Amino acid sequence: MKTGLTALKGTKDILPAEARLWQKAEALCREIFEAYGYREIRTPIIEPTELFIKGTGETTDIVTKEMYTFTDKGGRSITLRPEYTPSVVRAIIEHRLYLQPSPLRFYYFGPMFRHDRPQRGRYRQFHQVDVEVFGESDPALDAEILEMADYLLDRLEIKNRELLINSVGCPVCRPSYLAFLRQEAEKLKSQLCQDCQRRLELNPLRLFDCKEPTCQGITQSLPKITDHLCPDCQRHFDGLRRWLDFYRLSYRVEPRLVRGLDYYTRTTFEIISPDLGAQNALLGGGRYDHLMKLYGGPDICGIGFAMGLERVLSVAKISGDEEKTIYFAYLGERAKEYCLQLCRELRRLGLSSIIEYKERSLKEQLGRANKLGISWTIILGEEELTQGVVQLKEMASGEQKAVPLDQIIRVLKILERGQKKLADIDWQNRVNR
RNA sequence: GUGAGUGUAGCUCAACGGUUAGAGCACCGGACUGUGGAUCCGGUGGUUGGGGGUUCGAGUCCCCUCACUCACCCCA
Numbered sequence: 001m002k003t004g005l006t007a008l009k010g011t012k013d014i015l016p017a018e019a020r021l022w023q024k025a026e027a028l029c030r031e032i033f034e035a036y037g038y039r040e041i042r043t044p045i046i047e048p049t050e051l052f053i054k055g056t057g058e059t060t061d062i063v064t065k066e067m068y069t070f071t072d073k074g075g076r077s078i079t080l081r082p083e084y085t086p087s088v089v090r091a092i093i094e095h096r097l098y099l100q101p102s103p104l105r106f107y108y109f110g111p112m113f114r115h116d117r118p119q120r121g122r123y124r125q126f127h128q129v130d131v132e133v134f135g136e137s138d139p140a141l142d143a144e145i146l147e148m149a150d151y152l153l154d155r156l157e158i159k160n161r162e163l164l165i166n167s168v169g170c171p172v173c174r175p176s177y178l179a180f181l182r183q184e185a186e187k188l189k190s191q192l193c194q195d196c197q198r199r200l201e202l203n204p205l206r207l208f209d210c211k212e213p214t215c216q217g218i219t220q221s222l223p224k225i226t227d228h229l230c231p232d233c234q235r236h237f238d239g240l241r242r243w244l245d246f247y248r249l250s251y252r253v254e255p256r257l258v259r260g261l262d263y264y265t266r267t268t269f270e271i272i273s274p275d276l277g278a279q280n281a282l283l284g285g286g287r288y289d290h291l292m293k294l295y296g297g298p299d300i301c302g303i304g305f306a307m308g309l310e311r312v313l314s315v316a317k318i319s320g321d322e323e324k325t326i327y328f329a330y331l332g333e334r335a336k337e338y339c340l341q342l343c344r345e346l347r348r349l350g351l352s353s354i355i356e357y358k359e360r361s362l363k364e365q366l367g368r369a370n371k372l373g374i375s376w377t378i379i380l381g382e383e384e385l386t387q388g389v390v391q392l393k394e395m396a397s398g399e400q401k402a403v404p405l406d407q408i409i410r411v412l413k414i415l416e417r418g419q420k421k422l423a424d425i426d427w428q429n430r431v432n433r
Numbered sequence: 434g435u436g437a438g439u440g441u442a443g444c445u446c447a448a449c450g451g452u453u454a455g456a457g458c459a460c461c462g463g464a465c466u467g468u469g470g471a472u473c474c475g476g477u478g479g480u481u482g483g484g485g486g487u488u489c490g491a492g493u494c495c496c497c498u499c500a501c502u503c504a505c506c507c508c509a
Contacts, residue, residue, distance in 0.1 A: 009500085061507050065434080083509085112509080117434075119503060128509055195506080209507090260508060270509095281509055308509030331467065366469040374469095381467060395469075 010116070010124025020320030021313055026109060028155050028318075029129050036148050038105040038131055043087040045111065049077035055086035055291060057262025059202065066114040080113035083261070084130040085288065085304060086295075092134065093297035102135025102300070109309075121279035121311045132304035134292070139236050142267045142287065142303055143243030149271060149283060149305060150249055157317035158273065161282060163249060165269045166226065166257040167237040168205070170289070173230035178204055181223055188218050208256035224255040236266050263288040267303065275315045282315075283307035324416050327374040328355040329365035331381035339380055345409065351416055369395060376415060376422075378408070394422040 007013055014022060030040075049069050056063050068080040081087055088106055092098055108130045116122055131148075133141060146163065153161060169177060182204050189197060192207075196215050199206040208219050229237060244251055259268045268286035276282070285305025293299045326346060328339040339355055346353045354372070356365070362379070369377045379391035379400075390408055393400040394415070399422045403411050414420055 006500085066507080114508080116507070117505090118501090119505095122508070126509065130509095206507095278504065279508065284509060306509055311509060329468085362467045363465075363469075368469085370469040377469085379468075383467080391468085393468080398469085400468080 008124070010118040010122075012123065017320075018313075021316075021318065022309070024318055024320050025156060025309065025313060025316065026129075029107070029109070029152065032148065032152050032155065033105075033107040033131060036105070036144075038107040041088060041091065041106040041108055042110075043091050043108070045081060046078050047081050047087055047090070049079040051086045051090055052079055052082060054294065055089065055263055056083060060260055060262060062114060062260070066116055068113045068115060082112055082114045084108055084110070084112065084128060084306060085132060085261075085263075085291070085302075088130070088132050088304075089291055089295055089297070089302070093292065093295055098134065098292075098298055098300055103141065104134040105131070106133075107131045119279065120277040121308070121314065123310060127309040128306040129309060130304060130306045132302060134302045135300050136303075137236075137289070137301045139239030139267070140243045142240045143247060143249075145285075145303060145305065146244065146249060146251075146269060147247045149307075150247075152307075153271065153282065153312075156312060158282065158312065158315050159317075160275050160315070161271050161273045163251040163269065163271050164254040164257050165240065165244075165251050165267065166254050167229055167233055167240075167266050168259065168264050168268050168286070169225055169229055169233050170265045173228060173233055174225070177223070177225050177228040180228065181205075181207075181225075184222055188222075191218055205258040208258060219256070226253065226255050233266055240267055259284065259286050263291045263294070265289045269305070273311075273315050276311055279311065281308070282311055323352075323373050324375050324418075325352040325354060325372070326412060327365075327369040327372065327377045328353070329362055329369065329377050329379045330355075331362060334385060335380040335382065338385065339378070342378070342408070346412065349409070349413070351412060366393075376412065392422065397421065397423070399423050 033040075049067070052063055052067065058064075062082050067082050070078055072078050088108065092104070097104060108128075110127065111125050112128050113125055115124060118124060131145065133145065146165075150163070168174065182200065185192070185200050185204060185207060189200060191214065192200065193210065193212045193215050196207055196210050196212070199210070205225075207215070207222065210216060210219065226237065241251075241253075254270075257268055257270055264286045266287045266289065268284075270284040271282045272280040273282050274280065283305050285303070287301065287303040289301035290299070291302060328343055330336045330339045343353045343355045354374070356368070360368070362381075366377060374395050377393045377395060379393060384390055384402070387402070388405050389402040390405060391400055392403045392408065392411065401422060411422075411425055414425055415422060
């Protein structure tokens with residue numbers, strides 16, 4: 001049916017079958033982050049526009065052309081967050097969370113919004129899981145975060161991936177490097193493509209990102225930031241590499257890796273997958289040692305990454321949890337009443353149970369149970385009621401047994417836990433307590 | 434914002450410019466009265482994305498438009 005009402009460009013519905021996978025991935029993230037000492041934080045989806053202009057960067061593409069910004073009824077400029085880090089930093093300053101023992105570790109799940117042209121792995125509403133750590137400058141932490149990301153991707157069953165790292169320096173070394181880079185690039189300007197000539201003015205680091213073969217050839221010879229770090233940044237970068245070796249994480253130093261946000265300092269990284277298409281980053285992040293101060297907070301360093309869930313799920317080999325649902329097939333009004341009561345009890349025990357109200361033949365009821373992917377069907381009619389049993393049918397095997405009414409809950413619990421198959425359960429010789 | 438490709442049933446796809454646009458899957462019903470999945474038979478379902486044009490005749494050719502996809506750009 002075409003109504004003309006469809007999801008907006010670059011957005012999509014996550015239907016129940018796929019939502020199962022999302023739940024699984026989110027549960028894994030949660031489990032791992034909690035184990036590494038991270039705690040969940042939730043902040044609003046809308047923020048004051050200035051938050052991103054100031055943090056993400058006035059000249060970045062995200063801010064200049066990709067934000068969903070509107071004026072609310074009070075005349076304030078509001079933006080649907082295009083990334084997460086500024087929100088956490090704002091919340092930490094607002095609630096003085098930095099007064100708690102550091103390092104502070106947070107994680108977050110949620111939708112982000114960027115008005116891009118959609119393509120494979122890129123949506124206008126997309127979902128990220130973010131982790132951020134504040135108050136620890138030791139490069140061992142940078143390595144720990146990457147070690148955690150590595151473990152997480154293992155658990156998500158994403159085999160094909162590569163870790164890229166770089167250092168983008170700091171306010172001490174970056175300006176002089178950029179000046180030097182610009183000076184060197186100017187000499188070759190006439191050979192560069194149109195885009196690169198523009199990049200040279202706006203953000204010369206981006207020259208390294210160009211895909212034009214001739215530009216790539218030229219940028220090979222341009223000075224690399226990793227050769228021009230100040231002693232502190234050099235020590236930090238060496239430390240990161242040493243700790244990555246300690247964890248036996250393989251990585252590639254990629255001087256071309258430039259993060260597109262203004263606040264990054266020192267460590268930047270990306271984990272990419274060749275299975276993804278042109279938008280190949282599974283996660284990306286880095287250090288932002290001066291962002292907190294920029295927002296008027298204390299001078300506390302930070303580091304974090306964002307992982308794109310749509311991209312992760314498009315290559316993850318995990319499957320959703322098995323459906324374990326009980327279906328009631330009944331014949332007659334008395335049986336219906338009994339089933340309704342039992343269904344209510346099972347639901348309160350957390351056992352997923354379905355009962356239907358329309359009167360159907362047993363054949364129809366079993367047929368529906370089959371289509372619904374039901375695990376076990378309880379069959380109850382006049383015969384069973386007089387005998388004090390229900391027929392319990394295991395749908396996958398077709399195995400069916402008469403179970404005494406006072407035993408059915410116990411039997412279903414065992415089945416639901418997956419400990420035994422119906423054929424292996426013996427309720428005649430149960431131990432009385 | 435730029436470029437290219439694709440739009441036919443809920444899904445996957447057929448149909449040389451020529452009858453009333455078909456098939457498989459799915460859905461509904463029957464064969465089958467308290468036992469599902471298989472098989473067989475039947476049925477519902479389409480403004481061929483939308484609009485205009487060429488033609489005796491358009492799903493098919495042309496133009497416009499919209500949507501989707503991929504890529505550039507940028508990034509998770």
